[in-house]
Amino acid sequence: MSIQHRDSDQASDRVILITGGAGYIGSHTALLLLEAGYKVYIIDSLDNAVEDAIEKVAVLSEKNRHNLFFYKVDLRNREHVKKIFSSVKFDAVIHFAGLKAVGESVSKPLLYYGNNLVGTLNLLNLMDEYGCKKLVFSSSATVYGQPTFVPCTEESPLSPTNPYGRTKLFIEEMARDVQKSDPEWTVMLLRYFNPVGAHPSGVIGEDPKGIPNNLMPLIQRVALGQLPELSVLGNDYPTRDGTGVRDYIHVMDLAKGHVAALEKLFTDATGCSVYNLGTGKGTSVLEIVAAFEKASGKRIPLKFVDRRPGDSSEVYASTKKAERELHWRAQYDINDMCRDQWNWASKNPWGYRAPELQSQSIEKN
Numbered sequence: 001m002s003i004q005h006r007d008s009d010q011a012s013d014r015v016i017l018i019t020g021g022a023g024y025i026g027s028h029t030a031l032l033l034l035e036a037g038y039k040v041y042i043i044d045s046l047d048n049a050v051e052d053a054i055e056k057v058a059v060l061s062e063k064n065r066h067n068l069f070f071y072k073v074d075l076r077n078r079e080h081v082k083k084i085f086s087s088v089k090f091d092a093v094i095h096f097a098g099l100k101a102v103g104e105s106v107s108k109p110l111l112y113y114g115n116n117l118v119g120t121l122n123l124l125n126l127m128d129e130y131g132c133k134k135l136v137f138s139s140s141a142t143v144y145g146q147p148t149f150v151p152c153t154e155e156s157p158l159s160p161t162n163p164y165g166r167t168k169l170f171i172e173e174m175a176r177d178v179q180k181s182d183p184e185w186t187v188m189l190l191r192y193f194n195p196v197g198a199h200p201s202g203v204i205g206e207d208p209k210g211i212p213n214n215l216m217p218l219i220q221r222v223a224l225g226q227l228p229e230l231s232v233l234g235n236d237y238p239t240r241d242g243t244g245v246r247d248y249i250h251v252m253d254l255a256k257g258h259v260a261a262l263e264k265l266f267t268d269a270t271g272c273s274v275y276n277l278g279t280g281k282g283t284s285v286l287e288i289v290a291a292f293e294k295a296s297g298k299r300i301p302l303k304f305v306d307r308r309p310g311d312s313s314e315v316y317a318s319t320k321k322a323e324r325e326l327h328w329r330a331q332y333d334i335n336d337m338c339r340d341q342w343n344w345a346s347k348n349p350w351g352y353r354a355p356e357l358q359s360q361s362i363e364k365n
Contacts, residue, residue: 014266015039017090017132019075019123020097022049024206025138025195027057028255029094031204034061034068036259041088043081045074048099048209052352056204075119078126085130092134092265093127094258095120098167101213102142105164116167117174124178133185134265135175136258141193141247141278141317143169146310150282151318154191154274161310172274179272186269188261193247193278193317195254197337198344205344206251207351216248216337219289220345223298230300232285234307239314243285247278247316250332250340260328278317279330288334295338296346 016033020026021042027049033040034057042054051070058065073080075097098116099105105112127133142165143158160166172189179185196216198205212218221227235242257277283291289300323329332340 014091015041015089016262017041017043017084017088017093019043019093019095019119020049020138021070022046022051022053023096025192025251025254025258026094026096027053027204028199028251029096029258030054030068031057031060031199032252032255032259033262034064037064037067039067039069041069041071041084041090043071043073043075043084044097046072047074050207050352053204053207056352060199060201060203075122076115078122081122082126085126085132089130090127090132092136092262093123093132094136094138094262095123096138097123100164102162102164103213105162105167109163112163112167116164117170120171120174124174128178128182133182134187135185136188136190136261136265137171137175138258139172139189139191139274140165140168141191141276141315143172143191144315146312147315150314151280151316152276153318154276154321176272183271185272186265187272188265188269189272189274190257190261191274191276191317192254192257193249193276193315195251196248197250197252197332197340199252200340200343202340202343202347205341205348207348215246215285215288216292216341219292219300220341222300223292223296223342224345224349226349228301229303230289231303231305233305233311235304236307237313239284241284241286244311245282245284245314245316247281248283248288248334248337249278249330250337252340253277253279253330253332257322257326257328260322260326264326273325275322275326276317276319277322277328277330278319279333280317280319282314282316283334288338291334291338292342295335296342 021030022044144152145159145161175187179187222230
């Protein structure tokens with residue numbers, strides 16, 4: 001199912017602010033908006049991203065690159081953000097900005113509450129002050145915590161198990177309260193599952209700083225020879241092969257979901273709505289490893305270790321509501337995700353920028 005964008009003449013009247021637009025999902029969403037004819041303003045602190053990503057988006061957007069604008073700004077600096085709102089009239093905001101490493105949030109909770117919540121509070125205040133009352137918030141399936149049943153629906157109990165997930169839930173509640181207080185606001189809360197893959201060109205993709213927290217970047221590093229093996233956290237789960245099952249979604253499908261939500265804001269959206277963005281299918285660790293080996297032609301050595309405390313055996317989404325109301329459905333399967341992830345990785349083995357001191361060698365393709 002393809003997204004029906006408004007034609008470029010109509011979309012060119014719309015000015016969209018993307019917070020955290022230099023990041024993984026934000027950069028892919030920015031590209032789709034530019035291709036649809038929107039004017040896109042990105043603000044990003046670059047604490048966990050690089051400006052190179054925005055430059056690559058400009059290259060990919062070609063004739064629409066003149067509609068892309070970037071400010072290096074931290075949302076916690078209210079006065080700096082206010083200068084942007086005072087100079088540009090935004091029609092809507094897509095809010096990605098925030099720290100997102102689960103493990104780090106456990107060891108540094110105050111950093112996460114300070115960054116994610118204070119930044120969002122400043123953003124909502126300025127949106128209200130300058131009359132921009134359309135918001136798409138990039139939430140997360142972490143708000144479901146350890147679900148007691150699958151698939152997760154939008155009505156499933158919310159019980160995040162770490163500070164990162166709690167910041168996502170708190171921001172959802174902030175947005176709900178703002179909308180209840182002023183019916184002029186319309187809000188889309190998008191709970192995405194496990195984004196993987198990259199733009200089919202291999203020009204933009206995921207570039208995590210430090211040691212990756214997610215499975216796919218770790219598999220990628222093993223395939224590149226940057227890690228000797230993949231540690232599989234548990235092989236005794238009550239699943240089809242004993243390894244954990246998750247809902248992996250291609251980043252391009254996820255970006256299209258954000259654009260679909262934005263389109264609904266400009267058409268018939270009311271109130272505050274929440275949608276799951278996933279494939280509706282679970283893939284095990286061993287299944288994703290096999291798909292990546294097929295895509296890359298590389299062997300991924302495995303080491304089975306103990307389960308990670310608190311991990312659920314199986315988590316995947318119900319996407320019926322998004323299909324029905326956003327007219328959106330994920331198109332890519334796990335083989336497509338691994339193909340595009342490897343295309344990005346093989347072209348950019350160290351991400352957007354190679355390390356100055358490269359102490360590790362990458363095996364030759």
